[in-house]
Amino acid sequence: MDLAGKRITVVGLAREGTALVRFLVARGADVTISDHKPATALQEYLSRIGELPVRLSVGANRVEDTIGADMVLVSPGVPRQLPCLVAAREHGVPVSSETRLFFELCPAPIVGVTGSNGKTTTTTLVGEILRAAGRQVFVGGNIGLPLIDQLDLITAESWVVLELSSFQLELMNASPHVAAITNVTPNHLDRHVTLEAYFDAKLNIVRHQKPDDVAVLNWDDRLSREAAAHSPGRVVFHSQTTGLDEGVCLDGQWIVARCNGDAQRVLSITDLKLLGRHNVENSLCATGLALGAGAGIEAVTSVLSCFTGVEHRLEPVAEQNGVRFYNDSIATSPERTIAALEALPGPLIVLMGGRSKHLSLEGLADVALRTCKAVIAFGEAGAELEQAISTAKRTRGVDAPLTRRVGPLDEALEEARRLAQPGDAVVLSPACTSFDAFVDFEERGQAFKRLVLDQA
Template sequence: MNKALDTYREYIKGKKLAVIGAGISNRPLLEWLYPMNPDITVFDMMKEEDERLRKIKDHFDKQEIQLTWITGDGYLDHLQGFDIIFRTPKMHLDLPQLIREKEKGAVISSEIALFAHLCPAPIYGITGSDGKSTTTTLISLILEAAGHKVFTGGNIGTPLIGRIGEVQAQDRVVLELSSFQLMDMEEEIDVAVITNVIPNHLDFHKDFDEYVEAKKNIFKYQGKDKILVLNAQDPMSVLFKRESKSELRLFNVRPTDRASAWREEGKLWLSYPAGSPPRYIMDETQVLLPGSFNLENLLAAASATAGDVPLSAVKEVGESFRGVPHRMELVGIHEGVRWFNSSVDSSPSRTIKTLSAFRERNESLILITGGQDKNSDYTGLGRAIARTSNRIIISGENAGQIESILKEESARAGVPYEDLSISRTDSYEEAVQLARTMAFPGDAVLFSPAGTSYDRYHHFEERGNHFRKMVEKLAE
């Protein structure tokens, strides 16, 4: 029995509801809310003639869900007189319309905040600038390998609000949480994991400080009986231990007075509970997923799940996990050339990490890169590219920034800029065809954009799926 859910069902009756944004996360929310209270107005910036909006409306019409719609220019000017307002994740909290309604007494919430509030099961929450999707998936798989029923969602997969009635107290919930989702999150997370914090999404956040403060919300409301897992090698997020009230666990460091997981002499180790002797997890060579950073993701997952699973579950997943879609995903082999999709690499730092994994394997690599800039720091990207590939194809709004950093840093990698084969294309279709002509059997082609997808797509999944389809067409 979920008392919080029963209470909310009563609370929401007769309330005037607004849902801002008809995107991926809010559509399941609308479907869940409607049977309890059909007085819902949807606000969206899409214009009435937008084909996407038409398809979304048709989707609801087929389910006989009759909603009030306010769309197009100035759509938020009509946001008045609502009791509860559910915002889309990527929406600034300081918009005058939101502030005005909050001052009048409206409750501002979101799909993920509501789910966390109603959830009866322990929640593992994972955030970070890099690695959060992989770590989220690893934790889910490890919990499942140990016999738990697991619900995985948040910024990954399908929003979970529609399944809240299925979640039982003995289950486990694993949520990937972005800075957008965390901005106004005030719910207590049972096990909070922060992989790292570096400048990211500065095209949205007003500055790095705002981004950092959003990330802190994952542990800010924890009590002493909850758990915070931090990366001891990350200079920013490790400082959060000074502000945390919860039990602290670490990864990437040998044990001191804290539970921790670490690498040593080609092996992975765990010390739990705090102060206990080291326990062997597995050899690094047994971990199927390539890249040192993925070893760190596995250490984070081992530290987070310690005490909730046997170590054998960590080893089982480490030996079998092939990665999640759009993250160094092998999408095809054609004429002896392997094609990898890493569309999730929406920042230079992510591309740098992905390149390191291919460099560790001594791959003969062709790189397709380029996307939309988000006020990122490109330092180190030129050196990483030059160390890993001398055949580079650039396509995207940030092409100039990528080429500029290559000119500046390639010599630091011991590679004269003139020795690099750099091509620019107007589209990814051209880039794929060009890579095909460059490649020889045994080569690998990597798609790692180092920028967001918003110059051409709605999200990185759409971009990655398009790349996969282009690769599949090569066999036709």
């Protein structure tokens, strides 16, 4: 694709947008940056662009910046019904994204992972397994750095492993060679409005596959299982609960891969370093993906037996005065926090809060009553979380767990320290987004770790 001289408008200057701008300018495109934020709020990203020859249009997303372009590229966080994007489509201007452009230009086979929960761990596991199998691997997408900056380093012999969010998948017209939908539960309904629309975006990861591609799907999750009907590729299921004739499943305590009547033991789940049943599911999915990409059983076993997790996901931070501290900032939905509470040994003091996704908290409250010594609610969603726990306690006629509502994250940690006793675990597992106080969950997690370690 020749981009030289093309008038391209990038809508949304965030992490992905800055990488995209650098890439486009390097290839001779005439770039306009459109962002609704003022320049003063974009200094972090503008500093990454430096003195590149681009036109900056900030403070609003203007229609004239998109209808006069040869192409519009949209960052994932930008709503697709923005008036300037609607106008571009009405004027026949192609509206695409960094992810879609990357798929068009990438010479290497791509493994893609999406789902409501487990994406990051599964993506990271697959990248490590393929490296153990001797491949040159690039891991990115919704985690790490955008890979469009590294296209010059990627060859046909490389492998690319991408975590893909529903936002990144919305505009896709191509699917990865090997793809997975880990599970689908209500999420991002502030953007997608309905579960059906959210699921439809997720389906793009398998919808455009070819017959020789592979779709790895979760038999135990209804919507992931139903995605099989939408993939033209070969479907491989995984399951914790069902003994599959074909696919990856449990045989007693063993992860077993079955193909064409042959069964191979991978690893006993008692040898996994990852905590929780949800990580057994992630390990099953990663096994299916890695085998689908041609890795051997030995590489899978070697990685699963030593992999301890990813940053911000049940990440041990410190043990101080007999109290263990965990960073689970990536838990931006109730389901993720439930998985954390069920995985960690107690007694637990959990810090929940941030900006609400307006999802049901009933299931989370039930698990908190069963697993937690105390719940500390913070941030914008503090009142909503406190109310959910209090309602559950009244309904069941119980007094525990102790519930406290505070202001920002530092106050939540201060209250947790006051309540904690030797043998307790304090975990930041917010069940909400970070956008009331932080750029993303990573910034929130880093802040939590600094607060913990400052008291070491």
